[in-house]
Amino acid sequence: MSDFARSLLRPGGYRSVPYAVLGAVPAFPVAPFAVPWALLSPAGWPRLLLAVLTLAVLLGLLGLLGPVRRIGVAVANGLLGTDLPAPGRARPAWPDRLRSGAWLVLHSGFGGLLLGVDGLLVLGVLMPAMWLNGDQGQFAFFGATAAAGPWTLPVALIMLVAALLVTAAATRGFRAGAIALLGPSAAERAALAERRAAMLAQRNRLARELHDSIGHTLTTSTIQAAAAADLVEADPAQVRRALGTIEEASRTALEDLDHVLGLLREEPAAKEPTRTLTEVDVLAVRAREAGLDVRLAVTGPVAALPATVSREGYRIVQEGLTNALRHAGPGAVDVRVVAGPERLEIAVVNALPGDRPRTGRRGLTGLTERVEALRGELDAGPDGERWRLSATIPLRTGT
Structure with a gap:
């Protein structure tokens, strides 16, 4: 069974009806401005054609507004079941505005056409009810007339099926058009990729x-x-x-x-x-209370460090003491923090256990990434009979 045939069995295949109704909404406030222009032409088809063209132009201009694009994407996702990414807060580029304007015109135009066709087909479904009610009137079809009778039953069924087919086909058409005209452009896809990368980071x-x-x-x-x-x-x-x-x-x-x-x-x-190196003594106190012999030495104006550097320095000392609590052998743990004029230097040194330490690679990998983001260096490994975690972070660009 094809996708289109399966859509006839699902309620979601007929979402084009409420979508078409919603497409007619922008036409109401715009229509009064199209009437004066239509009155300039002769009565009859020329006037109607000019009114339709003027209405289309005004709808297209309305679609150039940035909020219209965001609303269009939200409505398509909600009613048609599309999965279009929401436009960013930045003002849309003119090619995207033009696509939005074209879609608003098509949405309103084809929506009105769908409602008209469905309305005529549904009226045909009422023919058997009129006949069963005793109405013996004549029905006209394309210039031919026929008296009410049993034939209205199969005709009504055919018209009902036709209405369902037209509505389901319109749903698929609306979806394809929305994806083509409201979907992200190359620039929007690049912006989406940047936002996703920032979110993952x-x-x-x-x-x-x-x-x-x-x-x-x-x-x-x-x-x-x-x-x-x-x-x-x-x-x-x-x-x-x-x-x-x-x-x-x-x-x-x-x-x-x-x-x-x-x-x-x-x-x-x-x-x-806010955890910064100004609170490094708190880390030392907690580690001492947990049983470590921590010898802390802080040199230089730690409080004057840039906030980002100070936060990362705090995390470095925290990771070093955590690993010492887990893996250090007997002996003192030396923590040295030196805030110099050009760089921040941190070292956490503890004794190695007899079976060599497990290095806590996940935490050290995360620290390395963060230190490198600040153009610094981080090293961790055995140093003779001791384990050393050391980091150097420059405080001046180009250092």
């Missing part, structure tokens, strides 16, 4: 943010909970401190999660949490 950034924030919180909380379980009877004060750390870390992670989920839902989210 944003989602990747959010995934990295979640990995850094939630991963650090879960690691810290797991270690703190395990330590608290061992000390619940021997050192209740230490247990309370551990639970406080877990609560604070969880609250911070919930703030990050709420912000990210709000962005994914495209709804107004809570204000984006």
